[in-house]
Amino acid sequence: MPSRDAVTYFEPQPAPAEVPVRLTDPFAEDLPHPLARRAAEELMAFLRHGGFALGALDAPGQGKMFGVLVVAAPDGRIGYLRGFSGMLDGRWRIDGFAPPLFDPIARDAFLPAGEAELRALGERHTELVEGPEPTALRANLAELTARHGAAMEEMRARHDANRGLRHDARQRLANGEVRDDERHATLQALGEESRADAAELRRLEGAHHQAREVVVSALRALDTERAGLEHLRAERSRQLWRRISESYVIPNARGESRTVGALFAPEPPPGGAGDCAAPKLLGHAYRHGLRPLALAEFWWGAPPLTGGRHAGAYYPACRSKCGGVLPYMLEGLHVELEPRPEAGPGPVDELRVLYEDAWLLVVDKPRGLLSIPGRHEPSRDSVLVRLRRRDPDATGLVVVHALDPDTSGLLLVARDPMTHAALQRRFARSEADRRFVAWLDGQVAGGEGVIELPIRPDREDRRRHLVDPLHGKRAVTGWRVTQRSGTRTRVSLWPRTWLPHQLRVHAAHPLGLGAPVSGDRLYGGDDTRLMLHAEALTFVHPHTGVRVELECRAPF
Template structure:
């Protein structure tokens, strides 16, 4: 019998009752196959009981230096028809790439016999030299002296130029006076006196110009001495920086070429080849180190047929991201989508559900309508405006319903998964007036959300609160958002407890967003610095359900024509 690859793991429980998947998992939006769930549970048990390595995941409460991690399982079938699974971790684990049970990296940068160590050592040596040069005490001293000398030179030159301007004006006035005297008394004596005075004035002008040249030369010489001394230090620094940049770029390209990924057809492509045809052009840092590419590459290399895949988070969440311990997550888009696009060629893969129109068969009800505006109740999983692949949306439906409307129609948006009230402007004037209200934040918007648990603050009898967590897009995994105190945009939400259900362990809350950032309410509920409890059905920041339990139930605004204050409310269907 053929020996199994060392990373092939057989199930410890009987799996005969489970049907094998007919298509491979669409890795960017999926519900884990039951066998992947079993494999993940077995791997998680291994993580809890193994003694081969130690890694601080933050699960024991020690968060200093804690690093949670994505793990993955790949359901596979060997040539004999036996079904098992492979396991992988993203990046390094306990500062190593190789551990029993886990597939190896596609390329091991940590291996002692490869080029990376020698070339990286050279870069590190340059870093040490650069650090010495950058910290040379004469650089800040000379820089300060140079700035002082330049400032003094500019001040003295400016003062002398003003003297020249004043002198020029004085000489002009004297010449005008001489001309007037000559016109009044055109004698030889007057001509002789004028000539003497003109010569004197001309000499004054020459003297002032010579003085300007002297001042410029004086300061140029002083500044040149300091600049030369400073340049000797900064030129060495800049040369080292350029050398480091050149060597780093060359090493990076060499590394990218070593990361070569197989697919089921046996075709091999490097990271350079894969990303060459993308918008990125250059692979982002960490490309190829995620669990999914490692798992598939190992399977193809050892003749194992991939059947399904699932990845889960293990450990405390990062400060910026929202990750739930043991929760399944899709593969990241920025780094993994191009790689997996190549690796999945030749496999029969589940359809991309994101290309299916979620609004098909759904009705967009109109709650109020007049000549200026309409109020609609948007269902969940219904786009506000057309997407890249799907045209059907509130906008397209409104275009059909109001073919003679003028202006952009859409005044504000709701996330696709969020249901609730939207105001539609039917004229350009109404759109301008309504948009002004949203910009000036005079519109009252209230959302009702069902939380998948009871937040600690509510368990402690707190009934209201305010969340201020700045947000920015996750560049590696759009449309997910990150909490970022350095580069994020201000995002503020006021919340009020509506109802606690101790039996169901849920909480219904009212949310009042002061700002309107993408996924603001979802992140503010799920993040550990917010309510630390995701909304029921949140497939990005929590756990998927029949729908996202978030609904815009209350909208109060001023009518764009009559200026009457209007109130609209509709209860959620959850």
């Protein structure tokens, strides 16, 4: 059983040769240290045999990351701490597991009131969008529109008939022998009838506008309140998150501490920063004078809805949330952090330009190169940076649809915003098309089809996206099997929409192809080369009207 400081001591104690001399890198892709795996297997056995009420973790998409940290106590004994990411069973604190890093007293002083305010704002927002008042107003407007339309149709038909009669009367005047005074009087009467019809139409349109304006004004007022409410809610949410981030106290091995907000400043920290298992474990070790030796984090329970996590499999610490926390926490320890992957600087001539004219160009993006630099890293090596280095006057370049860094192939770049918007419309109207080729890990059932699974960013891990039928954006992908080889399948993919990671999520998800792209470290189990390549591009040129067709064979 864990001791008061939550340490579970190994029995028997490991031999000195089995104990690591320094902390292993939490970001390393390699298997954890054997002693950390021993601790993890003991925790897995505890979880497997009902050591805690964990049934909810088996529900679809409800699995969780757990972790163990091998530590040395001041008396020399070797044991380990246990931790979990976020909350477990709706609780932050569970006996035998490392507690969270925030100050619960300080947090409880403001969080309940802040959450209650956000809930109230959310409920009012729902009322303004879906409540009885806007619903009744929209129904009233629809009824008015239908009734007014019918009245206008009836009047136009009557006026058309009157116009025909006046035309016939004028024809009779032109063909018959009528005194001038009679002709003048008749034409004047016909003109008055025409003006009367026009005046009647204007009166009806005015009455309709007045009746509609009452409803439209009421809807406009609700919309104005809704927009103001959204702004207020966003601002209150930001303020609350800033206060939450300041309640997280992050220590390091030198005895120093900073808040999560300070570690990510000037940007706000990502959601969940400081809540992963690794930061909790290190913080608990420092508080109790325990020396960290080895870390292991693993998934337990049902896989995420996007796939890519398997019960009992080990995973490195995430870069999105822990990348700004763990390096600080490890200061003062003897540990070599694995450098964050960066696209190599590479010479300009490595970027092949396959098509170029006065309005756009198409390049063959190599694997490992960003399409665009980050918002806060404008000079970071990328396709755009290299193109601007190639032509310093090309200041208006815009990538039409960015490719993931590890995806290679054809990338379309507009030279100005107007061309960019025109190309976007081409794709929206199916006047442009892209074809990708990929090797998938697994046998795909069937030969071809269409996947339609809505996608949104994963708030727990900003690197990833997940399928969400309720809040996700529409995402559609066409596919066709082109080759089968052993346990792998080669497919062609046609994105009909363009969302981040769409093809990778649709490939890996059980309701999609059920087979992740080979080498996909986010949604699969492999971290070799990502076997995804933009192979063909076809579009109608927005300025010349010429159909452009380009192909660049995959290097795999």
